[in-house]
Amino acid sequence: MRDKELYAAILGIRSPWQVASVELAAKEEEVRVLIEMQAGARLRCPECDETCPGYDTRRRSWRHLDTCQFKTILVADVPRLECPSHGVRQIDVPWAEPGSGFTALMEALVIDWLKEASIKAVARLMDLKWDQVDGIMQRAVRRGLARRKALQPQRIGIDETSYQKRHEYVTVVTDLDSGEVAWVADDRRKESLQGFFDELEPADLLRLEAVCMDMWDPYIAVVEENLHQAERKICFDKFHVAKHLGDAVDKVRRVEQREQISEGDRSLVGTRYAWLKNPEHMDRSSRSFFERLKSVALRTARAWAIKEHAMCLWNYTTRGWARKAWRSWIAWAQRSRLEPVRRVARMVRDHLEGILNAIVLGATNAGAESVNAKIQRVKRMACGFRNRERFRNAIYFHCGGLDLRPATHTNS
Numbered sequence: 001m002r003d004k005e006l007y008a009a010i011l012g013i014r015s016p017w018q019v020a021s022v023e024l025a026a027k028e029e030e031v032r033v034l035i036e037m038q039a040g041a042r043l044r045c046p047e048c049d050e051t052c053p054g055y056d057t058r059r060r061s062w063r064h065l066d067t068c069q070f071k072t073i074l075v076a077d078v079p080r081l082e083c084p085s086h087g088v089r090q091i092d093v094p095w096a097e098p099g100s101g102f103t104a105l106m107e108a109l110v111i112d113w114l115k116e117a118s119i120k121a122v123a124r125l126m127d128l129k130w131d132q133v134d135g136i137m138q139r140a141v142r143r144g145l146a147r148r149k150a151l152q153p154q155r156i157g158i159d160e161t162s163y164q165k166r167h168e169y170v171t172v173v174t175d176l177d178s179g180e181v182a183w184v185a186d187d188r189r190k191e192s193l194q195g196f197f198d199e200l201e202p203a204d205l206l207r208l209e210a211v212c213m214d215m216w217d218p219y220i221a222v223v224e225e226n227l228h229q230a231e232r233k234i235c236f237d238k239f240h241v242a243k244h245l246g247d248a249v250d251k252v253r254r255v256e257q258r259e260q261i262s263e264g265d266r267s268l269v270g271t272r273y274a275w276l277k278n279p280e281h282m283d284r285s286s287r288s289f290f291e292r293l294k295s296v297a298l299r300t301a302r303a304w305a306i307k308e309h310a311m312c313l314w315n316y317t318t319r320g321w322a323r324k325a326w327r328s329w330i331a332w333a334q335r336s337r338l339e340p341v342r343r344v345a346r347m348v349r350d351h352l353e354g355i356l357n358a359i360v361l362g363a364t365n366a367g368a369e370s371v372n373a374k375i376q377r378v379k380r381m382a383c384g385f386r387n388r389e390r391f392r393n394a395i396y397f398h399c400g401g402l403d404l405r406p407a408t409h410t411n412s
């Protein structure tokens with residue numbers, strides 16, 4: 001097999017295209033494959049597929065997968081045609097997407113690597129610029145979103161996640177059945193979430209039976225405005241309530257610790273995580289340490305007991321019994337004289353029906369939580385994101401369940 005035929009076979013070059021020559025530039029460590037269009041081949045408009053007369057040609061090149069240690073560049077004089085309806089247009093080439101400086105196979109390899117490593121690492125390993133890898137990633141997401149079928153989730157989880165500094169957020173909507181991210185939008189305002197509902201058709205809105213989220217007024221307002229019988233579909237799930245109570249326990253601990261330190265007692269210092277740990281997951285020594293801790297930190301121990309009791313209330317299955325149990329928990333928490341706990345108790349009281357919805361619908365944000373954990377991994381891998389736009393793109397790339405592959409003759 002001669003080199004031209006070899007490369008035509010490797011690259012999948014077919015009529016009307018053919019390999020004209022293969023050059024080895026040893027000094028630059030490059031293989032340059034010149035591809036040409038057979039004389040007399042028909043030119044078809046990329047918009048309307050009509051056969052049109054030629055206009056001129058433009059030389060273009062694409063980086064392809066390396067040939068051993070040599071960079072491989074495809075070069076072609078790509079015809080432009082003159083379409084009566086669409087004017088002067090460059091024809092599509094079968095080995096690359098329009099506008100890309102890479103062959104589809106090269107893009108596919110970069111996409112595969114991006115699933116495992118940061119943009120920076122992929123750029124270094126493949127001898128590409130950061131912006132080039134970022135461009136491939138952005139195009140992949142655009143393609144994936146364009147290919148995605150209509151959103152028709154039955155259960156969704158709405159969450160916020162910070163992208164770099166604290167208090168700068170994006171809103172993430174997860175399809176709780178597929179575990180995939182359906183929507184990412186800047187900020188955590190009403191408009192952030194409204195964009196998601198705007199994507200849904202009326203029939204899809206009717207299909208939506210549970211919306212899991214935190215007790216966050218802007219999100220609640222949007223769901224109420226968009227969903228029929230929202231008061232039976234909004235679910236304030238166990239995870240979010242646990243988080244508020246965990247924060248309350250920690251606030252009580254900090255005050256108590258300060259008081260103890262001023263009396264020369266440092267037994268509460270460094271115990272923040274001990275109070276957050278599920279007692280069922282403690283081994284014998286940490287359990288006995290924790291028992292001693294409870295005996296010296298009476299207020300923190302009380303806040304902790306109230307929190308732990310609330311965690312058991314998720315085991316109810318009927319609305320009536322659950323409502324009764326939560327009401328007596330609210331009364332207990334409000335009598336506690338622990339202000340951070342009382343604040344959460346008031347929040348629970350004002351949102352009780354949503355908590356009961358979560359209980360009777362068995363709705364949990366666990367799926368969204370595992371997505372959130374994945375998002376945190378993506379964030380660590382990238383060492384933070386320069387802006388929300390990049391962060392949003394990365395979430396869709398890694399957690400959107402999208403078909404990211406470039407479309408070419410080799411896989412279409």
Ligand SMILES: [Zn+2]
Binds near residue numbers: 047050084
């Ligand atoms: Zn046309």
